[in-house]
Each structure stands twice: as C-alpha cells, then as structure tokens.
Amino acid sequence: NNSEEVSNDNEASSDPIVVGFSQIGAESGWRTAETESIKETLENDPQFELKFSDAQQKQENQIKALRNFIAQQVDIIALAPVVESGWETVLTEAQEADIPVILLDRGIEVEDESLYTSFIGSDFILEGENAAKELINLIGEDEETNIVELQGTVGASAANDRMEGFANIIDGNDNYNIIKSQTGEFTRSKGKEVMEAFLKSDGENIDAVYAHNDDMALGAIQAIEEYGLKPGEDIKIVSVDGIGDIFEAVIAGKANIIVECNPLLGPQLAQAAKDLMEGKEIERWIKTDETVFVGAEEAEAALPDRKY
Ligand code: GYE
Numbered sequence: 001n002n003s004e005e006v007s008n009d010n011e012a013s014s015d016p017i018v019v020g021f022s023q024i025g026a027e028s029g030w031r032t033a034e035t036e037s038i039k040e041t042l043e044n045d046p047q048f049e050l051k052f053s054d055a056q057q058k059q060e061n062q063i064k065a066l067r068n069f070i071a072q073q074v075d076i077i078a079l080a081p082v083v084e085s086g087w088e089t090v091l092t093e094a095q096e097a098d099i100p101v102i103l104l105d106r107g108i109e110v111e112d113e114s115l116y117t118s119f120i121g122s123d124f125i126l127e128g129e130n131a132a133k134e135l136i137n138l139i140g141e142d143e144e145t146n147i148v149e150l151q152g153t154v155g156a157s158a159a160n161d162r163m164e165g166f167a168n169i170i171d172g173n174d175n176y177n178i179i180k181s182q183t184g185e186f187t188r189s190k191g192k193e194v195m196e197a198f199l200k201s202d203g204e205n206i207d208a209v210y211a212h213n214d215d216m217a218l219g220a221i222q223a224i225e226e227y228g229l230k231p232g233e234d235i236k237i238v239s240v241d242g243i244g245d246i247f248e249a250v251i252a253g254k255a256n257i258i259v260e261c262n263p264l265l266g267p268q269l270a271q272a273a274k275d276l277m278e279g280k281e282i283e284r285w286i287k288t289d290e291t292v293f294v295g296a297e298e299a300e301a302a303l304p305d306r307k308y
Helices: 003-013 029-043 059-071 088-096 124-139 157-170 188-205 214-227 244-251 266-277 295-305
Strands: 017-023 048-054 076-079 101-104 118-120 145-151 176-183 208-211 236-241 257-260 292-294
Touching: 017 029, 017 059, 017 266, 029 048, 029 214, 029 266, 048 059, 059 076, 059 088, 076 266, 088 101, 101 266, 118 266, 124 145, 124 157, 124 176, 124 208, 124 236, 124 257, 124 292, 145 157, 145 188, 145 214, 157 176, 176 188, 188 214, 208 214, 214 236, 214 244, 236 244, 244 257, 244 295, 292 295
Parallel strands: 017 048, 017 076, 076 101, 101 118, 145 176, 145 208, 208 236, 236 257
Antiparallel strands: 257 292
C-alpha cells in the first residue's frame, strides 16, 4: 500500500495558498526591497499564488483591496498598514469571512486584538532608542546638541514609535534637544524640502538630523550640501533602514549612524502562511535580528553582505 506516496501526490497537485497582499506604495528604498522580497518568495514558489495590490499611500485604497481579497476568498490576507488607526471595520469583515490577516512591517491600534493573527516586523521603539543612544555616544553626552527630526508618514506606527523611542532616551539628557520635528513622508524629495526649511530658519544651530528613514536622510544630506555645510561633519546624521545608498553615504563620511530595519520579509511571510494553513499556531510577533552600524569603517566592512 502506497498511501504515503498518494498523499504526497495529493499535496503536490493541491491548490496553491492564495495570499492577497496590500502594499502601502513605493515611497522608499526599504519598501521597494520589501515588495521584491515578497514577490520573489511567493511568485517563485508553486505552493503560493500572490495577489498584489499597491495602495499608493492611501488607506482607503488598502480597505478597497482588502474587500476585493475577501470577495475573491483568498486564503490569507497580508497587510502592510499605512497608518495605525481605522482598521476595525474591514478587519471584522475579514474575520467574518474566516480569512486570517497577517500584518507586515507596520502595526495597528485595535481594541480587539483577535482582528489579526500575527505581526511580522521590527521593534520601532527599540530602533528609535538605538538611534538616540548611538547619537549621544558619537557626539558625547556633555555636548549641547540641537537635533532636527524628519518624521515618517503621519499616523504610521513606524513614525510614531521611532519618535517615541528616540524621545525616551533624549528626554533623559538635558543637553540634547529636538528643536524642529516635521514629517518628510518617508521620501527623499520631501526629506530634502523639509530640511531646506529647517536650515533656512535654524541654519548654523543644527547639530544633528534624526531621520525616521534613510531616504529622508539622503534628501537632507543634499539639502545640507546645497546650503554649504558638510553633512556627517557639521551636521551629524542618523537614520533607520540600512539601504545601499545610506551605506555609500556613511562610507563617504556624509552620514554617521545606520539603524538597521530589515525589509526582506518574504520568507517569514511564506513560512507563517504555510504554518497557518497547516493549522499550526504561529507567533504573535515574528521579529528579525537587526543591528546598528556606526561610521565609515563599520559600513564598509558590512557592505559586501548587504542584500538591499
Ligand atoms: O522604515 C520606511 C518605509 O514601515 C518599516 O516604511 C517601514 C518603513 C521604513 O517607507 O523606509
């Protein structure tokens, strides 16, 4: 009796797991890398079928996409939520349709935690704390330091928590002050624009930039150069993500500290989806190991192994 073989055959020919993924958009190098990771993993694996939807930064588009996925009866919904609030209604609809929702990379605020199964992503509060600690280490705790902050997308968990984490540390040191804080929407162009405005009003008073992502830091670097100051020297730069371009900037001495945030979430999503379909319990928060790089030497040493 070859029942084992038969069941293997069944498995190989069984329907793929249909994953509907609502992505935020393409605002940053980080997000492009995340999209690629998910497409590469799920599209190259015959066990999966991926339905991909780009929301172009709009929550209403994400809600529409989720409703489409529900109507199509996908097996699993993966959601990278642009903002934290406003998800109750559509997630209740998913729950009523018995479709598990996995949150990817950003978190949400809901009273009923059962509205999603799991969160795959980073600890943004910790990232903010690490950014502040390393900046204080670099400059020295006794130095009067005026910081300008480039915030991510308004209402996004990645922005709220990176702000909170940074403040947790800075608040404990009277020499360190955030003199300006504004959103740069996680983009290079907006980061540059906001930095130009900061320089115009506070020019020579700015000692450091804390950018919630690398793209805004890269925009700020450009603004500082155009203003006639040296980024990385006159104005220290710390940012979060770890994309290729910021490594190049740190190696060139134009930025100082990289707080890594891993966008390559495809493999973890695939694993979680398989486990769920097999009826296994999955972890509530699936995290990745992340690190910090300080200075040109560390950045240069790490560069050959960088994957995004
Ligand atoms: O840091 C930023 C992006 O949600 C963690 O969104 C993500 C953030 C990332 O656009 O670059």
